[in-house]
Amino acid sequence: MIPEELRYTEEHEWVRLQGDVAEIGITHFAQDQLGDIVFVELPAVGFKLQTGKRFGVVESVKTVSELYSPVDGEVVEINSVLSQDSDQFDPEAVNREPYGAGWMIKAKVADPGAVSKLLDAKGYASHTEGH
């Protein structure tokens, strides 16, 4: 359930690094805890991300949760199906495919090397154990 090739935060975000661009989303564990996701608020392209700082909000029917950036960098793309102005608005993509169609933002990262310091799949698995 936890892809080996990704890196993770304790706040349940994942990072897929390709070159100096990081794709960022929330984990299967996070979407399962949240339940039906009905709204996502993401920053505009150009937004400066800071590690550990808020970059958006994800809402399920019953709760509002903040999203925290796993990296320093700049947003270069947001997932259009999560944009509230989109005709294809489909926040449940995060429930269905948290590591695929439900990705949230892509960012050009300041220091790609810093990503390897995040939790690996094994570390994240032990972080979520017992839940």
Next chain:
Amino acid sequence: MSQVTTTPQRTALYHCHLESKAKMVDFAGWEMPIEYSGIKKEHEAVRSKAGLFDLSHMGECFVSGSGALNWLQSLFTNDLSKIEVGKAQYGCMCNEQGRVLDDMIIYRFQDKWMVVMNASNREKIVHWMEKHKPADIHMDDASLRTSLIAIQGPQAQEILQKHVDIDLEKVPYYGFLEGKSCGLAGIISRTGYTGEDGFELYLPWDEAAAVWRTLVQEAEPIGLGARDTLRLESGYALYGHELSEDITPLDASLGWVTKLDKGEFVGRQAIQAYKEKGVQRCLVGLEMEGRSIPREGYPLHAGGKQVGVVTSGTFSPSLKRGIALASVETGLRAVGTEIEVEIRGRNERARVTRLPFVKGSVKRG
């Protein structure tokens, strides 16, 4: 300072919920199912077919004695003299200041009454009633020996009829009969909190699990999450959100269950005086124009000033849009009034909407 830790209580249906793979949460001191298959799916099941709810955490207190009617009248905002045996009535109990202690349903039997109250207020209300009780009135708090199962939805009657020994057609809205469900004697009442037709079964604590296991074959189990979206779409108040000891029933638009001319009751004079001075607030329904979702506590603005606050907000699975119940200045109650909801620093457009947001299958009157 010593710390008091309390372990949440479990209903007699706790193991049934685990069997149905429920996510459990602590609610008002009880370990209750928040969701099973997902809130949207459960919500839809109740609106289109039928759902099953464990409400055993709620409080049930029987009252008897020759002066029981007059005594309950002296504590309750609605007029119990207007209901016959076999009927129930919604209303509130207030303190001397006319502020709401709890909202509740009172059932009239031949020789007794049953007060059904919120789990979170049970101890407070039972204590309040005991404090006001004359010697010739008998109170019996049956909460911890009474399980409560609700079956709600357009198919609720059809499903339940196969398992009860009474003719459900003979039970009107807010009426009840004593009868057996799956062979187990209890009270069967046509009441609910979903906007759908349906029944609530008051049953002996332990044996209720067998009734649940039978009915859950045909009705989807529903957690507190969907219970909340269903009651919100129906415009029903929930204590601790729309109602509290900070407000009178009139502030929550409950004038229709506050009978100021029925005779004296605790809080009546304060409510009367407040009404004459002018009621400050009312409860309205709000529907968002965009996709953002209003939540409890979000401030409301109109004409450049704050005019109220969201008391409960959610994504409406039926309307696929954010909806809220909100406490606003009385001048803004008209349907269609534009009000802005402040969401994370931005003002989002909403409109006052007629309640209920969604008209279910419930047969009123």
